[in-house]
Amino acid sequence: MTDTSAQAVLELGSEFKGEAIHPGDPEFDRARAVYNGSIDRRPALIVRPTGAADVMDAVNYARTAQLPIVVRCGGHSVAGTSSCEGGVLVDLSSLKGVNVDPARGTALTQAGVLWGEYDRETQLYGTATPGGRVTTTGVGGFTLGGGYGWLSRKYGLTCDNLVAADIVTADGRLVHVSESENPELLWGLRGAGANFGVVTSYELRLHPLPPLLLAGMLVVPNQDAGPMLRAYRDYTLTAPEEVVSATATILAPPEEFVPPELVGKPVLAFVLAYVGSPDEAVEALAPLRQIVGDAGGMDLIQPMPYTALQAMLDGFAPKGWLNYHRGQHLSALSDEIIEPFLAVGQSIHSPMTQGIIFHHGGAVSRVPEDATAAGNRAAEYMGHPIACWSTPDQTDYEMDWVRRFSAAIAPAATGGTYLNFEPGTSMSDLKAGFGEEKLTRLVALKDEWDPTNMFRSNHNVPPTGWSDVKIPRQSR
Numbered sequence: 001m002t003d004t005s006a007q008a009v010l011e012l013g014s015e016f017k018g019e020a021i022h023p024g025d026p027e028f029d030r031a032r033a034v035y036n037g038s039i040d041r042r043p044a045l046i047v048r049p050t051g052a053a054d055v056m057d058a059v060n061y062a063r064t065a066q067l068p069i070v071v072r073c074g075g076h077s078v079a080g081t082s083s084c085e086g087g088v089l090v091d092l093s094s095l096k097g098v099n100v101d102p103a104r105g106t107a108l109t110q111a112g113v114l115w116g117e118y119d120r121e122t123q124l125y126g127t128a129t130p131g132g133r134v135t136t137t138g139v140g141g142f143t144l145g146g147g148y149g150w151l152s153r154k155y156g157l158t159c160d161n162l163v164a165a166d167i168v169t170a171d172g173r174l175v176h177v178s179e180s181e182n183p184e185l186l187w188g189l190r191g192a193g194a195n196f197g198v199v200t201s202y203e204l205r206l207h208p209l210p211p212l213l214l215a216g217m218l219v220v221p222n223q224d225a226g227p228m229l230r231a232y233r234d235y236t237l238t239a240p241e242e243v244v245s246a247t248a249t250i251l252a253p254p255e256e257f258v259p260p261e262l263v264g265k266p267v268l269a270f271v272l273a274y275v276g277s278p279d280e281a282v283e284a285l286a287p288l289r290q291i292v293g294d295a296g297g298m299d300l301i302q303p304m305p306y307t308a309l310q311a312m313l314d315g316f317a318p319k320g321w322l323n324y325h326r327g328q329h330l331s332a333l334s335d336e337i338i339e340p341f342l343a344v345g346q347s348i349h350s351p352m353t354q355g356i357i358f359h360h361g362g363a364v365s366r367v368p369e370d371a372t373a374a375g376n377r378a379a380e381y382m383g384h385p386i387a388c389w390s391t392p393d394q395t396d397y398e399m400d401w402v403r404r405f406s407a408a409i410a411p412a413a414t415g416g417t418y419l420n421f422e423p424g425t426s427m428s429d430l431k432a433g434f435g436e437e438k439l440t441r442l443v444a445l446k447d448e449w450d451p452t453n454m455f456r457s458n459h460n461v462p463p464t465g466w467s468d469v470k471i472p473r474q475s476r
Contacts, residue, residue, distance in 0.1 A: 016057045019048040036323040039080035043089040052174050052200040060172040062088040070457035071198050074138025078325040079423050084457040100125050106203050111140045119307050127206035130158050134317045144193030145420035146374035153244045153362035154275045159190035159374050161205040167197040170450040188445045191374030194458035196449045214281035215273035215309045216301035218292040222266035222345050231291045233333040241362040242276045249345025249355040266346045273309050316352050324387045324399050327421025329379035330412040340408035352388035355405050357381050375434045376416035383409040419459040
């Protein structure tokens with residue numbers, strides 16, 4: 001045990017082998033920090049386990065002390081659900097193993113693995129799992145919240161590819177979950193999993209990928225880009241599932257491939273990739289490339305490994321910047337939202353702020369709505385405004401920008417949301433994320449596995465009769 005103080009032994013037990021970090025310890029402030037610099041919370045104790053046994057010690061301590069538990073994998077939650085005030089933070093970042101089983105077609109990954117680390121291992125076998133579009137996102141939180149990735153239109157949500165898991169439950173047991181063992185809990189883990197315990201390992205289904213994908217961006221000035229956006233909309237309506245894409249309003253970055261006169265100016269970007277043979281990709285991506293090329297836009301599409309596609313948006317996610325996001329499902333990229341979407345993109349101030357509309361459908365929509373806790377599968381698109389800024393004096397403008405973006409796309413919004421991207425954790429947020437019927441089923445699962453709501457620093461499904469009474473922090 002790294003912290004050998006008598007207090008840590010008293011808290012976690014003499015068998016605990018990991019690291020215990022308290023307020024006042026030199027590493028405490030760094031250890032509690034998350035990606036969203038707007039979040040400033042002070043846990044009573046931070047635990048870095050070496051394995052499932054240490055996680056069990058942490059859960060048992062928290063239950064005895066009547067403290068809530070929060071779990072951190074990658075720390076990307078915009079709502080700050082990977083931190084807490086006065087509870088026990090179980091930081092899984094030390095659990096890094098990935099074991100690929102080609103014969104079984106799955107990968108067994110520990111809970112602290114990030115998507116860039118996972119992809120690096122699986123690409124050695126020419127395989128991948130739909131995963132986070134920023135490589136520093138944690139596999140765990142992304143999977144348990146549903147998981148929309150570049151491969152999702154072809155291979156489904158990440159949670160659809162969750163084969164099995166090991167989870168430490170509120171009573172301190174290590175439980176295996178699969179289609180044959182605790183299948184109802186597996187249903188809940190697939191979209192609402194942060195509510196039921198600390199998942200220590202995941203078995204994820206793998207899919208074949210060629211060594212190189214044809215992928216990249218097409219970029220045009222935002223001004224008068226309505227015809228380009230309509231062309232993209234019409235293209236996505238008939239494109240095969242192998243074509244995965246998004247459109248984004250951003251400020252052109254100061255990269256060498258950007259003409260100097262465009263740097264810092266509002267542009268419209270189309271992110272495209274073909275999940276299959278590069279030879280087939282040329283024909284499949286040609287229509288939109290031709291339209292953008294004829295308009296004088298930049299064509300940055302080229303053969304690249306899947307890991308490069310995954311890292312394409314990394315530069316827009318600097319750790320410690322302030323963030324405010326939304327994840328709103330859309331029924332269509334309708335004419336009535338196109339010009340408002342472009343207009344709000346022209347008012348971006350921060351170089352890291354972006355307004356994205358992802359194209360989904362395909363394999364995501366083919367899974368029955370009640371098959372997993374993850375909801376809103378019928379939506380064809382998702383609006384994802386990401387405000388990201390560096391200093392507090394910009395906060396009011398950036399948060400208002402997200403509200404204006406949401407208003408711009410509201411005519412096409414279904415009312416459903418993707419909770420992994422949402423800043424709110426209220427009951428109305430839960431209903432928008434899961435729907436009434438599935439929320440009732442999730443409450444029954446919560447009653448069974450976490451009736452005292454130890455795991456509540458999340459988009460929390462409360463157990464029956466739960467009253468959010470604040471528990472005072474323990475003095476040391």
